[in-house]
Amino acid sequence: MLNNRFVTGAPVWVDMCAPDLGSVRNFYRSLFGWELRQGAEDVGGYSQYQLGDRTAAGAMAIPAEEAPPSWTLYFRTPEVDATVKAVEQAGGRTLFEAVDILDLGRMAGAVDSADASFAVWQQGELKGLDVLNEPGGLVWAELYTPDVPAAVAFYEAVFGWQTTEASFPGGSYTMVHPADGTADDMFGGVAPLATDPTEAGSEAYWLPYFQVTDCDDMVAKARESGGTVRMDTVEMEGVGRFAKLADPAGARFAVLQPSPPGEQGQ
Incomplete structure (x- = not known):
């Protein structure tokens, strides 16, 4: 993370x-x-x-x-x-x-x-965000792209990113981490646009995930506050519960309620 x-x-x-x-x-x-x-x-x-x-x-x-x-x-x-x-x-x-x-x-x-x-x-004087990997902070990033191998090759050439493939029923998921990091520094994934019904027809883009303590509560609040629920809560074993939203202006993002530490990656 x-x-x-x-x-x-x-x-x-x-x-x-x-x-x-x-x-x-x-x-x-x-x-x-x-x-x-x-x-x-x-x-x-x-x-x-x-x-x-x-x-x-x-x-x-x-x-x-x-x-x-x-x-x-x-x-x-x-x-x-x-x-x-x-x-x-x-x-x-x-x-x-x-x-x-x-x-x-x-x-x-x-x-x-x-x-x-x-x-x-x-x-320079500003290194980065103060809030990361905790409720209210950036916790993950996902690139939706038409060609996963081509995208991986691009970012490897630019930043030297390394990848790990995670298997799940029906396919696999490409995760990325910095060249100077390890698998513990995984910060995002690369997913094909065509296989995600929520993203089909969209242009390639980066989707930020923000950590929350209750995904269902965030979905309800998004609706009540004028936002859009692009994908309702989904649960993935070893990862947690997540949903895709958009704010009232239309900016897309996602929320993630991580699995308890002892259950992550299982």
Whole structure:
């Protein structure tokens, strides 16, 4: 699972955009207890979702004509500019050029070879999120793509990710972890779009999972708060209970209630 070691290639940040952050403020407060802290002018109004005094995610108001409401994952790199070149060499492209964010770090936006968007972060004073792998925090990431082997090859070329295949009745699931990590640093999976009824017809994209203590309660709260339940609660042995949701603006994400530690991976 995710942790705050923040090794190269690991997720270190996640943020969402919507035309009006006020339209989703109460939604995320209801689900996760997040409070939206408005950003200052020196960071372009970039805001943060806080759980207490810790940062769980970022947020930015972006007009709908510039970007659809969505969540974006950031992966750590020691050198943004070199990673951007690696993205282009591997068949991806740059969404926006590398830029310094005060003394906090340096970032760039990109899409992979199947047009799934993501961002890269070169840490300065800001290493990453404070809330990870606990209720209200990012706990997993899933890439939906039309060609799993091609996607794996792309991210191996860019970040050096390593993979492990997990078998389940009827198939297998490709899990990824950083080159500098171990199987204990697994942070996500790669899944084919065509085999998931919820995702069939969708474009390639990264889906963030946030940890919760009661998946059914989150599904009910999402409905009550104006969100959409894209996939109702599913239970998977050794993993836990999870559901796919979208906020009132349409940004997609998932929630995961992990199995008790003694039951995980069984």
